[in-house]
Amino acid sequence: METIDIFSYFLLLLLLLSGIKVVTTSNVIHAAIFLVFTLATTAILFILLSAEFVALVLVLVYIGAVIVLFLFGVMITRAPLGPNAELDNDQNKLFATLISLSIFGIFTYILLQTFDSTVVISEGTSTKLLGEILLSRFVFPFELVSFVLLGALIGGITLARKDNALMDEDQI
């Protein structure tokens, strides 16, 4: 077994452990911090798979922006900051475990039956090629996604405004 194999197994184990902590911890802030751990491990895994630009985008967009947004969401909705037993819906737990384990079993069975190749780890950077492809072959989706972001911006402002004409307090 090579060093990179041991390192990747360690990374995947860390990814799963922090992912499990995200959904089982009873503290809202701890869940967001463990999501940061999960995303950072994913970024390291992407660097290992020679996708360093995607790893950097993940760090910038997720760890930089989305987590901050989540923390703001937690604080604005006044979720209890300490440990909180009310966070989980206890009567759903058995049901949810059953469903997620069966989904995991089906996926694992299909994936192990279908794919049995080795990952090719290429030398050097793929970022230059990625930029050229993104602005030539994928230029239309690239421009389209900026409209999606603009729509999200306008929609977010419209929904979160205080003087919302669409949603009066007495209508709801």
Next chain:
Amino acid sequence: MSIQPILIAAAALFSIGIYGILVRRNAVMVLLSIELILNSVNINFVAFNAMLSDVFLNGQIFSIFIITIAAAEVGIGLAIVLMLFRNRETANINEFDLMKW
């Protein structure tokens, strides 16, 4: 390096996210679990890109698009949760029965 452990880990992360969506009561925590699911899909795309050693880097480009859409989704989702909290004084999803008959 074989692709199988990466795919199994991504499937496990997906089912962890499903578990989180079904179990959590706070709407912000449900959005966190959705992020876990999107992240597992990103892992699959990048792993397949490395497996096929694609010259057009389709997997990496798709995962960049997924990250962008996920950022937009989180913004809209948190705005909706904020508006619901403002009207209902709670962020627990089992108390949002506005569309229930």
